[in-house]
Amino acid sequence: MKYRFMALILLFSTLAYAELKDKKGPEPKPGAQAAFDFDYEFGRPIRPDEETYNQYRKAHAEHAEKQMGLSAAAVGDGMDTWHWWVGVDNPGFWQDLVNLTGGKENATGLRLDFLRVVMSVPRAERFKRLGLINDPDTVEADKPDQFGLKIDRMKDGALQWDPEKFGYSSGVIGLQLFKNKDFDPKKWNAETYLNDAKGMQPPYKIGMSCVFCHIGMNPLNPPDNPADPKWENLTSTIGNQYLREGLTFGETIEHQSIIYQYMATQEPGTSETSRFPTDSINNPTNINSIFRLRDRLKVAHVEKITPAQATLIKSMYKNAGLELDNIGGALGGTEKEPTLKVPHILTDGSDSMGILMASVRVYVNEGLMHKEWYDSWPVNPWKMTKSVLRGFKPAEFDIIEKWRKDPNSPWMQTERRMPNMATFLMSYDGFPLADAKNGKSYLKNNPKLLNRGKIAFAENCASCHSSKSPDSTITDPVLRKKAWKELVLSDDFLDHNYLSDDQRHAYSEIGTNIQRSEGTNAMRGSTWGQMSSQTYKDQRKEQITVKNLYNPLTGTYDLEWKGPNAYYRTPTLVSIWATAPYFHNNSLGLYNGDPSVKGRMDAFEDGMTKLLTPNKRLGVRSIKVTSTVTTLPDAFPGFKAKHPYFDEMKLKLLEFPVGTPVNLMMSLNPKHFPSLIAAYVKGVVAGRPEKEFPGLVDRRRKAGIEAVKKKMLELNTVPDFIEDRGHTFGSDLSDEDKLALIEYMKRF
């Protein structure tokens, strides 16, 4: 039996990767010369009345200098990095994924291929279907280019940078085209490539930059047509709340595939950053807005790091030209017990080594130094056998010993770009509703109501959702409550207030869905293990039992789960009117895909109402479930031929009815799959000898599947299925207080 179990491990664990073979993706050697050069084909000339990125950039940089005293040159340079830098080599990462998933024999249908996306989804539908934002500097191609590719073209005159460094726009902001040095016109055929990309190299590779996820519609000046925004309708750091990351990868998959269900149920505006280096938890997290970074840094916290990490930080600061006490992560403590004063960048508070580390780390997630990164993945699709042999154990992306040695490595080059990017990120305040188109019509001018709202905020929210707080010497509860009230009622309470304490709070205190906080990628031995503080790791040492979780198989709240205590850091409430739905997983409140002021206000009202009145939430209906009968994709015909018994077993383990929780399957460690098979066989034979399995399987398959589902629940990494639960603070308020609080929060 053993070989079959092994085979099944392979089958399941490669689901997300779709291919079985151990192979290295092709990658040009650094400095390799292009064998074939060609001219990029521009679109029509830019019109005099059209604003280009260059003007958008200039206006923002000058504004930042004037309003905030930041260097316009630094802001502009940082903005270029934010918009177009792909960490040197991430186009190679995305090309590896194309070549991995673009083969004909990939029956999962999963295509990690941006070139296909930009060509197959019409410009007019990209935002509506996938939340992708069209680049105002591009126009639709009127005919295929010299290679038969119909990709949007940059308006002639809009390119104001070196395309070797920052690429040509693909038409989608954040996806940049780079001439592919491995392209061979003699081997090229566009039609063949789009049907079966395996092994073929396209003329352009596509790289991903930060804005792909982070740019969004400007709440103050949304476009009339979201498919055709101008630069004035966009803003670079709000976070793309409309991005359908899952569908961008999975829209074309057959709906009865669990992979489609997994991709389609990913909440808009979230990114599943532990998809590739998987933590075996389906836990996408919202793309954060980046507002008032300077005010946020005022509440940075001192955290312990290891001496090796301190040495690393010193070397990084030297490379980037930063002082050891820079405000993005001031080094302190002693040689033996060093510390860093840091903000908590990511939702789970794991990103805790300062702004420089947090920013470069993100580039690895986008594919920087991907060849080196793959080896830290628990499931490395290019080295499947090795992954199986080490039991799907992750490894650290080793910047202490390895990946920073070459001063010109993509990591080192990226490091040097980060200080200006940080300056750029400091250049955003919030978006006051009063300044939006018709914004004032949503604001009630009622001082009494506002006062009531402020008091409700002071008593229920401010202790976490404020970067200002009363003097810490006031400890008496009654006096402290009074001090909070005075502070919130003061006229300048909202000025320079990050509206978050930027602290980690245990989920046992917050009560929200625990899946994201339980992510393990920043723990020692995992991909980001060197990039999180010791304090973060120490805080997760305590084991706790979570009780009364919802059991989707029985419909009762009787599940118990043991695991490490874990955290969420407080999100900012700055411009909360514009950032619904809420919670770390964007699961709370209406998603309407409408970036107009009215659309945002509808979502805000709905989200806030559900926040404050939990019985109006979706609850059990927020569980991600299959929308159709779902089966395992018939993924590996070649594999099956080699293992005839596979067919005989009729292992349609995933023939689940409509409404089956997606996370039964998608939050499982692949190492458990042998147990699932064992459960299946047991369920079918029901006490009879196992050798009777082939004779019983046809009529008892249902019993087998039921047994598998039970096993899946038992072995689930984090069996917390209700997405929009918890954070019920304020639910005891009177209806009048709730309305007043909502009215006040429109001003954040």
Add this chain to the structure above:
Amino acid sequence: MKLSKVVNAAIFLSFIFFTTGAQAKQIEVQMKSISYSPKLIAIHSGDSVVWKNVSYSEHSASGETFDTSSVEPKHKSKAILFEKPGTYTYHCKVHGTTMNGTIKVESK
């Protein structure tokens, strides 16, 4: 392919032109969207080069020993005089080394 033909023709023509013993000349190079045309020119010492921006964005022609500074669309650069024989590579400050050109200066 096409481009190299153009370049070859330009070299050839300029070769013929200069070997006929003409006076010091001013040669014009066009700045296009993301390239110089011709990309490669051969001139004689004492000749000068002017870059004409026929594209829609600004460019420069910047080498180790010379720099036109920014040239707006529809404008021409100042003339740059080349006296010392040698090979001069240059690029655009806006578009980096992707937009590059070469001037071969031969002695008279």
